Amino acid sequence: xxxxxxxxxxxxxxxxxxxxxxxxxxxxxxxxxxxxxxxxxxxxxxxxxxxxxxxxxxxxxxxxxxxxxxxxxxxxxxxxxxxxxxxxxxxxxxxxxxxxxxxxxxxxxxxxxxxxxxxxxxxxxxxxxxxxxxxxxxxxxxxxxxxxxxxxxxxxxxxxxxxxxxxxxxxxxxxxxxxxxxxxxxxxxxxxxxxxxxxxxxxxxxxxxxxxxxxxxxxxxxxxxxxxxxxxxxxxxxxxxxxxxxxxxxxxxxxxxxxxxxxxxxxxxxxxxxxxxxxxxxxxxxxxxxxxxxxxxxxxxxxxxxxxxxxxxxxxxxxxxxxxxxxxxxxxxxxxxxxxxxxxxxxxxxxxxxxxxxxxxxxxxxxxxxxxxxxxxxxxxxxxxxxxxxxxxxxxxxxxxxxxxxxxxxxxxxxxxxxxxxxxxxxxxxxxxxxxxxxxxxxxxxxxxxxxxxxxxxxxxxxxxxxxxxxxxxxxxxxxxxxxxxxxxxxxxxxxxxxxxxxxxxxxxxxxxxxxxxxxxxxxxxxxxxxxxxxxxxxxxxxxxxxxxxxxxxxxxxxxxxxxxxxxxxxxxxxxxxxxxxxxxxxxxxxxxxxxxxxxxxxxxxxxxxxxxxxxxxxxxxxxxxxxxxxxxxxxxxxxxxxxxxxxxxxxxxxxxxxxxxxxxxxxxxxxxxxxxxxxxxxxxxxxxxxxxxxxxxxxxxxxxxxxxxxxxxxxxxxxxxxxxxxxxxxxxxxxxxxxxxxxxxxxxxxxxxxxxxxxxxxxxxxxxxxxxxxxxxxxxxxxxxxxxxxxxxxxxxxxxxxxxxxxxxxxxxxxxxxxx
Amino acid sequence: xxxxxxxxxxxxxxxxxxxxxxxxxxxxxxxxxxxxxxxxxxxxxxxxxxxxxxxxxxxxxxxxxxxxxxxxxxxxxxxxxxxxxxxxxxxxxxxxxxxxxxxxxxxxxxxxxxxxxxxxxxxxxxxxxxxxxxxxxxxxxxxxxxxxxxxxxxxxxxxx
Ligand code: FES
Ligand code: FES
Numbered sequence: 001x002x003x004x005x006x007x008x009x010x011x012x013x014x015x016x017x018x019x020x021x022x023x024x025x026x027x028x029x030x031x032x033x034x035x036x037x038x039x040x041x042x043x044x045x046x047x048x049x050x051x052x053x054x055x056x057x058x059x060x061x062x063x064x065x066x067x068x069x070x071x072x073x074x075x076x077x078x079x080x081x082x083x084x085x086x087x088x089x090x091x092x093x094x095x096x097x098x099x100x101x102x103x104x105x106x107x108x109x110x111x112x113x114x115x116x117x118x119x120x121x122x123x124x125x126x127x128x129x130x131x132x133x134x135x136x137x138x139x140x141x142x143x144x145x146x147x148x149x150x151x152x153x154x155x156x157x158x159x160x161x162x163x164x165x166x167x168x169x170x171x172x173x174x175x176x177x178x179x180x181x182x183x184x185x186x187x188x189x190x191x192x193x194x195x196x197x198x199x200x201x202x203x204x205x206x207x208x209x210x211x212x213x214x215x216x217x218x219x220x221x222x223x224x225x226x227x228x229x230x231x232x233x234x235x236x237x238x239x240x241x242x243x244x245x246x247x248x249x250x251x252x253x254x255x256x257x258x259x260x261x262x263x264x265x266x267x268x269x270x271x272x273x274x275x276x277x278x279x280x281x282x283x284x285x286x287x288x289x290x291x292x293x294x295x296x297x298x299x300x301x302x303x304x305x306x307x308x309x310x311x312x313x314x315x316x317x318x319x320x321x322x323x324x325x326x327x328x329x330x331x332x333x334x335x336x337x338x339x340x341x342x343x344x345x346x347x348x349x350x351x352x353x354x355x356x357x358x359x360x361x362x363x364x365x366x367x368x369x370x371x372x373x374x375x376x377x378x379x380x381x382x383x384x385x386x387x388x389x390x391x392x393x394x395x396x397x398x399x400x401x402x403x404x405x406x407x408x409x410x411x412x413x414x415x416x417x418x419x420x421x422x423x424x425x426x427x428x429x430x431x432x433x434x435x436x437x438x439x440x441x442x443x444x445x446x447x448x449x450x451x452x453x454x455x456x457x458x459x460x461x462x463x464x465x466x467x468x469x470x471x472x473x474x475x476x477x478x479x480x481x482x483x484x485x486x487x488x489x490x491x492x493x494x495x496x497x498x499x500x501x502x503x504x505x506x507x508x509x510x511x512x513x514x515x516x517x518x519x520x521x522x523x524x525x526x527x528x529x530x531x532x533x534x535x536x537x538x539x540x541x542x543x544x545x546x547x548x549x550x551x552x553x554x555x556x557x558x559x560x561x562x563x564x565x566x567x568x569x570x571x572x573x574x575x576x577x578x579x580x581x582x583x584x585x586x587x588x589x590x591x592x593x594x595x596x597x598x599x600x601x602x603x604x605x606x607x608x609x610x611x612x613x614x615x616x617x618x619x620x621x622x623x624x625x626x627x628x629x630x631x632x633x634x635x636x637x638x639x640x641x642x643x644x645x646x647x648x649x650x651x652x653x654x655x656x657x658x659x660x661x662x663x664x665x666x667x668x669x670x671x672x673x674x675x676x677x678x679x680x681x682x683x684x685x686x687x688x689x690x691x692x693x694x695x696x697x698x699x700x701x702x703x704x705x706x707x708x709x710x711x712x713x714x715x716x717x718x719x720x721x722x723x724x725x726x727x728x729x730x731x732x733x734x735x736x737x738x739x740x741x742x743x744x745x746x747x748x749x750x751x752x753x754x755x756x757x758x759x760x761x762x763x764x765x766x767x768x769x770x771x772x773x774x775x776x777x778x779x780x781x782x783x784x785x786x787x788x789x790x791x792x793x794x795x796x797x798x799x800x801x802x803x804x805x806x807x808x809x810x811x812x813x814x815x816x817x818x819x820x821x
Numbered sequence: 822x823x824x825x826x827x828x829x830x831x832x833x834x835x836x837x838x839x840x841x842x843x844x845x846x847x848x849x850x851x852x853x854x855x856x857x858x859x860x861x862x863x864x865x866x867x868x869x870x871x872x873x874x875x876x877x878x879x880x881x882x883x884x885x886x887x888x889x890x891x892x893x894x895x896x897x898x899x900x901x902x903x904x905x906x907x908x909x910x911x912x913x914x915x916x917x918x919x920x921x922x923x924x925x926x927x928x929x930x931x932x933x934x935x936x937x938x939x940x941x942x943x944x945x946x947x948x949x950x951x952x953x954x955x956x957x958x959x960x961x962x963x964x965x966x967x968x969x970x971x972x973x974x975x976x977x978x979x980x981x
Contacts, residue, residue: 032915
């Protein structure tokens, strides 16, 4: 099957007829530099007098930290200074706790009193050479008293002793319970019910560039400068200022190239704080810390694992009446992000289906594993997995076609805006159309015939579906800032609070500005983040699928304000009526007479010179900063919606503004696989994605997101898993044990669109940064079960990744049972 | 630790610098010779971000000691373009949107160049097999595979 990479599959309604630069598959402007090797990743930066940091990490999952003796390290020639947890505790505050607000965090950037996971930072050394720093940490003497590791999340929830944090008196740090609709009644009136336990492993999108930071402290200005590959600039500014007890105007955060982030780089508190503390002890010399891969796998953060018990009530015609979901989430050894994987599920609990009766009972527990961090979609992959597996189980029980059962339960296309049971409001969508198009592309009916035919010849192919909603941007609460300036020569530079991390911000922002100001987008400079110059808010950053929301909105707002000013000045100079002015090719025309124009450079010069020459009421200068979002976004939630995602948000907005997404993109995935019954080997024969991300600013970038996302999801479904043994040792700390998809595993992916423009976006777009990574977990599990269905019996995939061993076991068990009967 | 003088011909120019016996080639190229394009994604031979050509063959430069490379000829991404004009392979990556964050890109360019040097028109199968030692976390690889095919067409045109 060929991979349809050409852009001939872009439907006309994905662009607005009036767009000139938006909607075009422009090659990215940032690429030339990256292709030449002229990069500005943290480790590339040319900063003189660098010193190097190495971090000593705990070999134990759980142990008392009795003594840390730095003296040996300090004797190593070339070592400048060293610190341990006691120093950190004396001069810094605890790491911000994002989610569970009721407990008092005890975690510092270096361990104190206890170590709580393998790889936890215990001490740090600075030396004149990176190898010397590595040598020196071996000379640090640490006395540990090992404790029993808390690893089994299910046991941890109810344990009455052996706590990850003794003062909490429990490992179950979070509990959400909700009853929506009438669940008892749904179960009473059901024809049938079924119950199943499924789970999602701990995984990470593992950005190829690990965490990296350079810190420099100027003794005279008392200013701390940080070059860091952090995604969430705003959180870093707010959180680090708290931790270090420094005012934000003395912290300068510079974010240049980021080698992928996927959420894992949103809040690198420990490397940031450790490097900052060390930089204050080196007489003004900058220090650099570059995490290595093993450290990244052990300590940078990963998803929360989840065990899910689902019980579903349904009618014999396939209509799902309601379900109960009981979850246990394993968030590792930190409060930093604990609880967020759980609470995010409330935002998408019914998926793309009109299911109103739901009971949700969700525990968050701590264990002696690596702390959870956001990772592409956070709780969304799990939620999609739960709902898309549940509906499959029902179809299997009823022997109903999986496409048909979805059609019978979909939220109808005419029911938007749709208020979900949990109080979120979906903006727009057409789920039946998504599925229809996806089935057309795979030629579903023919494929089913072929499947039956092949089975006769001992070949087993399976077809798996996933049809779901994702969410993008946490509505009006997440606000962003951008400043756009037309300088005195008419050149344009933009500066946003959210950094580019391979996400195409530079090109996309340029396309939007070019559209408003009538210039060639390539002529625009989009500068990197620098907190001294870039506008930023507590939410600033590249995360939560939010570029499509506030980032785009503020870019439009600032560009429109500038346009109005340019038009006013231009009309004045041309002695024309402002409504007759048009902007194109860097010129300002009077409609209908192309000879009557001024260049943008001329307008700019006028605006920066004698104010008397400017029209009434127009201030000199052409600079606009916009901070905010669109008022359209506030339609995204009901006022009585509950279950906040992350209490840190409340620090800024106050309680009572629950998370719901600004836009709700949606997808239909169809996986076609072949299972080798002898070996358990799985081959993906075809993978089709039809998605709805509303209108599209740059189809090339959108397709790149679709493909990259889908391969993340395929990796999670088939390969990736962090494995801990019972002592809490991480068995998968390199890419030899933690398997990623390579060019040999990825299937060709056909992607296509359905477009329902979002009424909450000024230009009808929806988010595209996360969605396709959610579907493959369920589509592939569903496909494998479909492939082995002829063996009969209730043989199900209960855990991911779906390895050949698991398939093999399943096939053997099914065959054994069949031989017995 | 004692340091050894290491001579290399890097992208056509003679270079020298000092390296400890344990210094990996990738760190020597980056820290001693100031090249930026070989990146470190794992330093354990798994990701290919550090791939360079050593005497024409692709090596993961985190798996070679600098002293082992003494006297050899090294090609990196910096050596691909001529006077600011992109190599057809770079152009093909650009047109195919074969990079997102760009951290893996220099490694993929070098590994791809090695494929094309060996076989001017490789099959998809060959491209996939020979790039499987390079990890990209962003793109999902499909556009990279497409870019190598496109590059082979572009280079054929240049030759004719
Ligand atoms: S850094 Fe050399 S293979 Fe990863
Ligand atoms: S483009 Fe980011 S790792 Fe390949």
